[in-house]
Amino acid sequence: MKSWFIYVFGRWILLSGIAGALMQYLLSDMLKIHTIPAFLLNQFILANVFWFIDKAIFRGYFSIPHITLWQIEKNVKCADCGVIGEGYRVVKAKNYDRLNDPEPEFRCSTCRERKLEELRKRGIEV
Ligand SMILES: [Zn+2]
Numbered sequence: 001m002k003s004w005f006i007y008v009f010g011r012w013i014l015l016s017g018i019a020g021a022l023m024q025y026l027l028s029d030m031l032k033i034h035t036i037p038a039f040l041l042n043q044f045i046l047a048n049v050f051w052f053i054d055k056a057i058f059r060g061y062f063s064i065p066h067i068t069l070w071q072i073e074k075n076v077k078c079a080d081c082g083v084i085g086e087g088y089r090v091v092k093a094k095n096y097d098r099l100n101d102p103e104p105e106f107r108c109s110t111c112r113e114r115k116l117e118e119l120r121k122r123g124i125e126v
Pocket of ligand 1: 078079080081082083107108109110111112
């Protein structure tokens, strides 16, 4: 409700409404451009401006938190300690992509934590 209020009154009435009215006045009354072409020009100019404003507004709503994608396999050998069992590996993270790794390395749940620490030290967000 609060964001609705900000969007409707702040974004449309205040910004678009006033900016659009002023622009229409400038184009139509001052520059004597006919109403319809003036209106279209008005919208075109504002669209260019609000493209950046709306992008900033919606970035907050639609920014998807990055997801770390794991592959879990049964009966695989841990790449570190050699234990056979359930193995884990990070396939994809924000700045990490091993989707097409020809030799995937799996790790047991203990070694997984150590590997995660190592990845984090390398600046990978997992
Ligand atoms: Zn292990």
